[in-house]
Amino acid sequence: MKLLLVSIIMLSSFSAQAASIYVGKSKAAAVCSQCHGVRGTSAGAPFPPLAGRDEEYLKMALKQYRDKTRVSDIMNNIAGSLSDRDINNIANYYSRQKN
């Protein structure tokens, strides 16, 4: 089931204008939550929780995934299509969720 989800997400992130998919919290929640949990509290390993995490930390992590200074096959692909604005929106959203 997880594998299926991963391939669906990968496929959708390669098609379409991926950057705009992530604008706004509902979109971020819909995409990221597949792995990280609906309110940012993830189902558990290997997906780290995002709810209530430090906003600056989240931004930093996503930028590192985007420029591949932090390596993760999944997150490098996902963050690769995020703009700075997307990253700000997402970090803002998750840092305000209760965990």
Ligand code: HEC
């Ligand atoms: C297909 C599953 C999947 C999706 C979708 C996904 N992630 Fe991840 N994410 C992971 C995995 C697995 C890791 C752990 C990778 C590692 O070891 O670095 C991770 C790690 C992270 C981390 C680092 C957390 C930490 O504790 O350092 C952040 C931040 C993050 N993801 C944000 C996001 C955001 C924002 C989205 C939506 C745009 C997203 N992820 C979508 C699987 C996913």
